[in-house]
Amino acid sequence: MIIKAYQEPPSLDVFRYLIQRSELPPESTQLFFRMEKGHEGEQKMAGLLEGLPDNWVILHDLLLECNNSAFQIDALLISNELIYLLEVKNFEGDFYIESDQWFTGAGREIQNPVLQLNRSESLLRQLLRKLGLNLPVKGLIIFTHPEFALFQAPLNSPIVLPSQLNRFITQLRKNPAKPTQHLKRFAEKLAELHIEESPYERLPHYEYQQLEKGIVCAVCSSLLISFVHDRRILCTQCGDDEALDASIMRSIKQFQLLFPNKKLTTNVIYDWCKIIDSKKTIRRVLRGNFSAAGFGKHTYYL
Ligand SMILES: [Zn+2]
Structure with a gap:
């Protein structure tokens, strides 16, 4: 048991x-x-x-x-x-x-x-x-x-x-x-x-600016070599392809785990994913999966 x-x-x-x-x-x-x-x-x-x-x-x-x-x-x-x-x-x-x-x-x-x-x-x-x-x-x-x-x-x-x-x-x-x-x-x-330990306790110090931006391939973990075609992300390294929305969501989850105190906004995720050229797409994914707070330019997602 x-x-x-x-x-x-x-x-x-x-x-x-x-x-x-x-x-x-x-x-x-x-x-x-x-x-x-x-x-x-x-x-x-x-x-x-x-x-x-x-x-x-x-x-x-x-x-x-x-x-x-x-x-x-x-x-x-x-x-x-x-x-x-x-x-x-x-x-x-x-x-x-x-x-x-x-x-x-x-x-x-x-x-x-x-x-x-x-x-x-x-x-x-x-x-x-x-x-x-x-x-x-x-x-x-x-x-x-x-x-x-x-x-x-x-x-x-x-x-x-x-x-x-x-x-x-x-x-x-x-x-x-x-x-x-x-x-x-x-x-x-x-x-x-049981004492719950913060997952950040034993990690090295890191900052947003130090990290490479882009979408990481779900299969081979390579970065920056993916590109967008027909609402799918293709990896030129391993040939895997993934639905665009799913790969954006994966990237958002990674961002949230790495930066639990940063606000989710369209601009932030647009910069984080790097290879998605439309902010509209990012906004659509955020809207579809999170609730919006704030207003206009200051909208963020929870
Ligand atoms: Zn790959």
Whole structure:
């Protein structure tokens, strides 16, 4: 039973749109790739957990707080007897452990994910105690990428390797008793405690002027090479064509996500789409999909 479903982080879309229209600093590009990769892993894990019997109460992606410390949980699996705290890692390639330190195959040290897990586990336990739920918490790091290999991991590590993942899921299927009403209410309470993070928090600074204008192809994401013909936008790169209105609407949605505080006006969207030569067309799409406010020159859309 899924109480809080997995959702793609909204900041990923903002990142994607930024990358289509600008050159990001290398550290932001790296952060973007890490987030994409993490998202891939969590999506995969969510797919696997979806198939579990209803006796597990499942919450994805929680940002919680206890004693002024925030902690992030990728997935919680709750039964009447036990809580699994899952930390999903989508690392790819070879890694090894040497005296409690983690390294990539090339010998670069990375943050020890077990320490991160221990911290979340401890904070979760404290929070559960505060809320009056006394269930044992078992933390596990789930590695989802099929090309992941880990060497020299101690036998009792709280780790599920890609080759063990199916067995882990099978084991979960030998399911516990049906969750009590109390437990369900408790899970809902946890979901309520989740702190919603602004999608703009981890993004690099950007401004309208820095971004390339134009319509991005819905299929190949290339910009500026589309042109208008017979109320359709054609992409010379991949050959895709899309109805003009649909592509304008897509561009408006992107604009809104990138600039949530800017007003939607015909002139703004005309400039943003760049390759549409008629303001009338833009106005028609705006009128058809939003409500107009203001008057005359000062009309904007909500
Ligand atoms: Zn294309």
